[in-house]
Amino acid sequence: MLDEVLGHLDPRLGVGEDGEAHVYVDATVGLGGHAEAILERSSPDGRLVGVDRDPAALALAAERLARFKDRCVLVHGDFSELRALLAARGLRAVDGLLCDLGVSSLQLDDAARGFSLRADGPLDMRMDPSSPRDAASVLDTIREADLVDALGRLGGERFAGRVARVVLERRRAGRLSTTGALRDAVHAALGRSRAGGIDAATRAFQALRMIVNHELEALGALLAELPGLLRPGGRAVFLSFHSGEDRLVKHALRGLAQREEPPRLRLLTRRAQRPSDAETAVNPRARSAKLRAIERLAEVA
Ligand SMILES: C[S@@+](CC[C@H](N)C(=O)[O-])C[C@H]1O[C@@H](n2cnc3c(N)ncnc32)[C@H](O)[C@@H]1O
Known part of the structure; x- marks a missing residue:
């Protein structure tokens, strides 16, 4: 525009x-x-x-x-x-x-920045790489209720409770350290990988990115x-x-x-x-x- x-x-x-x-x-x-x-x-x-x-x-x-x-x-x-x-x-x-x-x-296309749904990268998502908390650290400390709230409010995710539960379970079990693993966790929680032509994990990625970057x-x-x-x-x-x-x-x-x-x-x-x-x-x-x-x-x- x-x-x-x-x-x-x-x-x-x-x-x-x-x-x-x-x-x-x-x-x-x-x-x-x-x-x-x-x-x-x-x-x-x-x-x-x-x-x-x-x-x-x-x-x-x-x-x-x-x-x-x-x-x-x-x-x-x-x-x-x-x-x-x-x-x-x-x-x-x-x-x-x-x-x-x-x-x-630039941020979306570089897998190493951790914003991308398509290419596997670290769970980072910081716009400013010098800021203290990346997406991995947010997932390590966030309360489940707060993640549910953010997924709904920032991501518009209707099944926020289910997504938050699976994502945090996998993170605590050491099975979630890349964007690919995050995408898989959301797909597993929702029981599908696509909806309406877009990746079903899009909303969760958006919400997490918005929390990481305040x-x-x-x-x-x-x-x-x-x-x-x-x-x-x-x-x-x-x-x-x-x-x-x-x-x-x-x-x-x-x-x-x-x-x-x-x-x-x-x-x-x-x-x-x-x-x-x-x-x-x-x-x-x-x-x-x-x-x-x-x-x-x-x-x-
Ligand atoms: C959509 S892009 C802007 C594109 C730009 N208008 C152009 O013509 O190339 C948004 C940019 O805003 C930066 N950004 C987002 N939130 C910011 C903030 N709170 N403070 C400073 N920069 C921010 C991002 O790092 C990103 O580079």
């Missing part, structure tokens, strides 16, 4: 009222696709701070964005700490913020900081691929748009925008995408 993202973010060349260049943050810079488009659109003055918690993604983004190196800085960090990451670079607020949630193709918690923290992160006239765009994420974004943005006290914000999207049929035909991952955007209103003197 690149066109829609750029349409709402509206990256601009030139300088703001304070005489400073416009500054944009891509809080999930990934492989740098959106960042590249923002830098192109805001050429020759616009600056971009690209944040990601995955150093491997940042290395690839650095190559892709090398030609913009005077206007672009890449930062390893978690967007839940965006305010501090920006402050460390002398920035309080920005003109545009993009958050394209979820995993990248995905909803990080998003909640960013949304709580949002008004202070935007300059007057600044805009924020969120792309979600998970109903729980979209719900969090929807409620937070609606709440912000109803605030009586400054800073005042207004919704740029009344409802979530969805990708066109043409886009989902080319990029099936876009199928579940929902875009929402908000703007901080300019202050009236």
Whole structure:
């Protein structure tokens, strides 16, 4: 949904009222696709701070964005700490913020990262390999009731109780140390390997990944900081691929748009925008995408 993202973010060349260049943050810079488009659109003055918690993604983004190196800085960090990451670079607020949630193709396609259902790898699933707890360690310590809750709430798994029981039994028995073994355990619990054309373990993988990476918690923290992160006239765009994420974004943005006290914000999207049929035909991952955007209103003197 690149066109829609750029349409709402509206990256601009030139300088703001304070005489400073416009500054944009891509809080999930990934492989740098959106960042590249923002830098192109805001050429020759616009600056971009690209944040990601995955150093491997940042290395690839650095190559892709090398030609913009005077206007672009890449930062390893978690967007839940965006305010501090920006402050460390002398920035309080920005003109545009993009958050394209979820995993990248780089993470999904590398079996060694442990996100993949198809290729066997370690039970890792950390977006940031320096974070302390991987999926194996989560499965070693999580209470069965909490896993049942997460499988249902984050994965939408209807048979969460059955899946949690089999997965934890196998883990405790030392029979579950790879993604392949996790997939087999879920298939055994559900008594089938596919449903509706997708692997039956998809929901469990998604839930576990979201626990390992504290995905909803990080998003909640960013949304709580949002008004202070935007300059007057600044805009924020969120792309979600998970109903729980979209719900969090929807409620937070609606709440912000109803605030009586400054800073005042207004919704740029009344409802979530969805990708066109043409886009989902080319990029099936876009199928579940929902875009929402908000703007901080300019202050009236
Ligand atoms: C869908 S990809 C972004 C793709 C990117 N827009 C592009 O054009 O290549 C999501 C990225 O967000 C990163 N990410 C997810 N949660 C994060 C968080 N809390 N803080 C920082 N980065 C995060 C992931 O590591 C991943 O690289």
